Amino acid sequence: MTSPDQLVMVVDDDYRVREALQELLRAAGLCSVALGSAAEYSAYAKPDVPACLILDVELPDINGLDLQRQLAEGYHPPIIFVTGRGDIPSSVRAIKAGALDFLTKPFSDHELLRGVHAALAHDREQRARQADLNRLKQRFHSLTRREREVLPLVVSGLLNKQAAAQLGISEVTLQIHRTNVMRKMEAASLADLVRMAGRLNIPASQTHYV
Amino acid sequence: MSAVSLVADFTKYGIPGIDEVPFGIHVCHFYRAREDLVDALVPYFAAGLGNNERCVWVTPFSTDEATAALGRGPPGLGAMLDKGQMEIVDARCWHASTKGTDENSVVQFWLHEEEKALSKGYQGLRSAVDTSFLYADDWDTLMDYEGAVGDAIRDRRILMLCTYDAHRCQATGVLETVRTHQHTLDRRDVNWEIDSLVREESLRTMRARLEHATQLATVAELSAAIAHEVNQPLAAVASNASACLRWLSATPPNLERVRLTAERIVRDANSAAEVVNGVRALFKRSAPAAVPLNLNEVIEEVRQLVLEEVCSGEVSIENDLERNLPRIVADRVQLQQVMVNLFRNGIEAMERTVDVPKLLSIRSRREGKHYVRVEICDRGSGLQDPENAFKPFFTTKKNGMGMGLAISRSIIEAHSGRLWATNNQGWGATFCLTLPVLSSELQ
8 A cells, every 4th residue: 555645643442433533534535544542653653744633532541631742742743632521621721732623522524524634734834844944954954163153143144244253264264154055055045044044043143053 | 438338248148059148138938847947057057157147046946956956067066056156046935035025126136136246246147037836826926027027137237037837837827928028948959049039139229329329429420421431432423424424425426335334323323322221220220121141242242342442462351261151131231331341440450560461361150050250350460458449439540430340349239249359369450240140041
């Protein structure tokens, strides 16, 4: 089987619910995988495609909300919670912790599918942004030590002469470094480079390594 | 937690063919020959000896004859007389001494005897009272007394077996005697039988206990738990129905998936209805839907169900089921609930087990002639106090309501069975339950 271009992961301890959700997703043309517990989810080798997570609050091993807290430490697909109890405190907690949706069983298919499509779109954007950032980081890491010193000075708006003076090098040398930075970072303009520095969290006029 | 005691007050009756009975039962027995009476009472009192109960025999024999009859029984019965655990009273003397007093003072006598026995550390009072010397002149008084005794000892740790010489009873007298006692003991070949009222009686007291236990749960807690149980299959129904509609409106319609989803809808809707019915049976007074069942089938069903929940390879569930296990009479859904509960508890108990493989062993066996026994043995850390685990709202789990074992025990007891737990020698705990064998399979 070829790997899908997007994936819905269903984590619910009740096999009837897993089965039914997978069927609904399949009928809606969505590829899904079903897992019975938080541990199974953690152990599952997730394909590198846009995805979302339909997570039952009441899981046999750890609570769905606790799993959400664990996942929050790293990158994770957007979460849609489903629950058979639907108490207000846990829904508030879930949404505050970044859940996309909180559905109470039984829910309508439209509600769920709308949530799933929104979550997949969200993850696609999130992944695109992340890929972008990764590329930027790679470019930044290709800079030499001197070039990394030059970059914050340039983006803080210093003239070449001022920047060169701060580093104790000649203006011509600085000019060469600056050109290399622009080329290696694939920046079309100074404004472009400023934006990149912002995304990389490089504060202006300070030497800062990411 | 006040007032409610889910501890079953059962004791071995001792008479061949009858296993355990609840305290507080009032039984009559018509004997045709003296040997019959001795055959019944020797093991009856021997069981009392085994359970450390105080025993009183108001005997139709002389005290010497009675002592000799007991002496032919298992060793220890004689010693029981010597140390005062058992007392033999000549029926003639006893009735002479109680003659002229009203039935209430005779009842008071027994209640007082029970208190004395309990205060001396005995488990209860076991008595056999012969009435042979009363029929002629005092029948009405006797029946008034019998009626009052039955009501008075119902909640006490007293077993009362009233023995009647069949040859001296009129037909109407027999009827009246049976009516004033909860149960009748009768001999069938080698074994004895106690009429089915025992079962209904314990059923009634267990329901009363369950009712009490459930009253203690807040409405919110119970409704949350029930809502969850119902909403799971309902969610599945809703999603399957939506999927079904989508498969129907596809071009061309995917009839294979339509059929599959429709079948699941039927299955899950039924299971939601079963939950509702089960809850109703649990929380209202209605009787469980008793049908003949093979317990092994229920165990296997539940095993499959539970295995779906656990991560593959994490926990193994091993069955050791007796082939040709006799059937029992029970409510299938309720029994499933009990089994699921016990299985899940066992698995959860092993959550932190690391030194040994996580293995849940299930065993089914016939126990004696009248019972089927199931054992669920885990390799967890065991129970601090096995009896505590059955108290309502007792839980060691973060998200548990603490009702699972209390309700499970009520269900088993409502089926005239017992549910208890013991710690294993090495690892973990074993939950045991016994249920009575279907009477038509008692060969």
